[in-house]
Amino acid sequence: MDITNIKTFFFSPTGTSKKIVQAIAEGKQTSQTISHIDLTYPNHPTDISVGGNELAIIAVPVYAGRIAPLAKKRLQNISGNNSPTILVVLYGNREFEDALIELKDLVTAQxxxxxxxxxxxxxxxxxxxxxxxxxxxxxxxxxKIATEFGAKVMQQLATTQVSQPIDVPGDTPYRDGMKNLPFTPKIDSGLCTQCGECIAACPAGAISLNVEIQILTDSCTFCCACIKACPEECISLTSTPMQEKAVWLNTNCKDQKKPQLFL
Ligand SMILES: Cc1cc2nc3c(=O)[nH]c(=O)nc-3n(C[C@H](O)[C@H](O)[C@H](O)COP(=O)(O)O)c2cc1C
Known part of the structure; x- marks a missing residue:
């Protein structure tokens, strides 16, 4: 199979899915080109196609053992045109559960x-x-593991005419995913300078400036991009139930897991 271009698609509010998808693409062969398609923000590209001699690499974060709901929405309506595809899920060292199988089912149907x-x-x-x-x-x-994995997949594609779909772990029916939460990260308005970095960083378009910075409860997905983007460090999980979750994760997920590869 003669791959001439690699097209990455990623949704990555806090940047880790983006780092891995870029590292995998770096495993390319010298003559191949790379185009990155960022689906994270509300103004993401919509006129997208993949096909011909292209390899797609799709990366999304795991939320509650499923794929992040907004990522799922942004991937819909892209047709794969039978292009060979590498799937990537990023998770925060707890578990990825049904996210990979959900992503595989979603994109296979496309x-x-x-x-x-x-x-x-x-x-x-x-x-x-x-x-x-x-x-x-x-x-x-x-x-390093990501780039080596990319190189291995691309070498394998170069020497095969037709690639068989692979199996990935996960159960169906999928576990329950993220529900809308009746709260948002907290803003310390005393420290906020209204610089707007949080508005630009929010993938859901959930933050606006209306006398003070406000986060819309109905739209917030708790991705925490605003917390990481704020230069004054005035947005936090403090006094939300998510703070308890962070304490639980800090206590119970200390053993560092290794990447898992399926080829
Ligand atoms: C709402 C929410 C739910 C999450 N659920 C899980 C989970 O079930 N398992 C896990 O290990 N990590 C979980 N994470 C952590 C993310 O999967 C992890 O931080 C990932 O690297 C984020 O990707 P990004 O940097 O591309 O945004 C969750 C994060 C958020 C914001």
């Missing part, structure tokens, strides 16, 4: 031909300096 898949670990979105959860992941070793 005519992507899943020839490889992987689950990598990213710093958990709820991680902070006080309550670290898989801090610094993906690290240098994760990125």
């Amino acid at each position: 005519a992507f031909n899943v020839v490889a898949a992987c689950a990598f670990i990213g710093e958990h979105s709820f991680s902070s300096a006080d309550m670290p959860i898989s801090p610094g992941r993906p690290d240098t070793n994760d990125l």
Whole structure:
């Protein structure tokens, strides 16, 4: 199979899925080109196609053992035109449960031909300096594993005419996913300078400036991109039930997991 271009698709509010998808694409052969398609923000590209001699690499985060709901929405309506595809899920060192099988089912129904898949670990979105959860992941070793995996898949594609779809772990029916939460991260308006970095970082378009910065409860997905983007560090999980979750994760998910590769 002669692959001339690699097209990555990613939804990555806190940047870890983006790092891994880029590292996998770096495993390309010298003559191949790479185009990155960022589906994270409300103004994401919509006129997208893949096909011909292209390889697709699709990366999304795991939320509650499923794929992040907004990622699922953004991937819909893209046709794979039978292109060979690598799937990537990023999770915060707890578990990825049914996310990979859900992603495979979703894109297979859209005519992507899943020839490889992987689950990598990213710093958990709820991680902070006080309550670290898989801090610094993906690290240098994760990125090396990702690039080597990309190179292996691309070598295999170069020597095969037709690639068979692969199996991935996970159960059907899928476990229950994220529900809408009746709260949002908290803003310390005394510290807020209204710089707007949080508005630009929000994948859901849930933050606006209306006298003060406000986060819309109905739209917030708790991805924590606003917390990481705020230069004044005035947005936090403090006094939300998610703070308890962060404490639980910090206590119970200390053993660092390894990337899992399926080829
Ligand atoms: C609402 C929410 C739910 C999450 N659920 C899980 C989970 O079930 N298992 C897990 O290990 N990590 C979970 N995470 C952590 C993310 O999967 C992890 O931080 C991932 O690296 C985020 O990807 P990104 O940096 O591309 O946004 C969750 C994060 C959020 C915001």
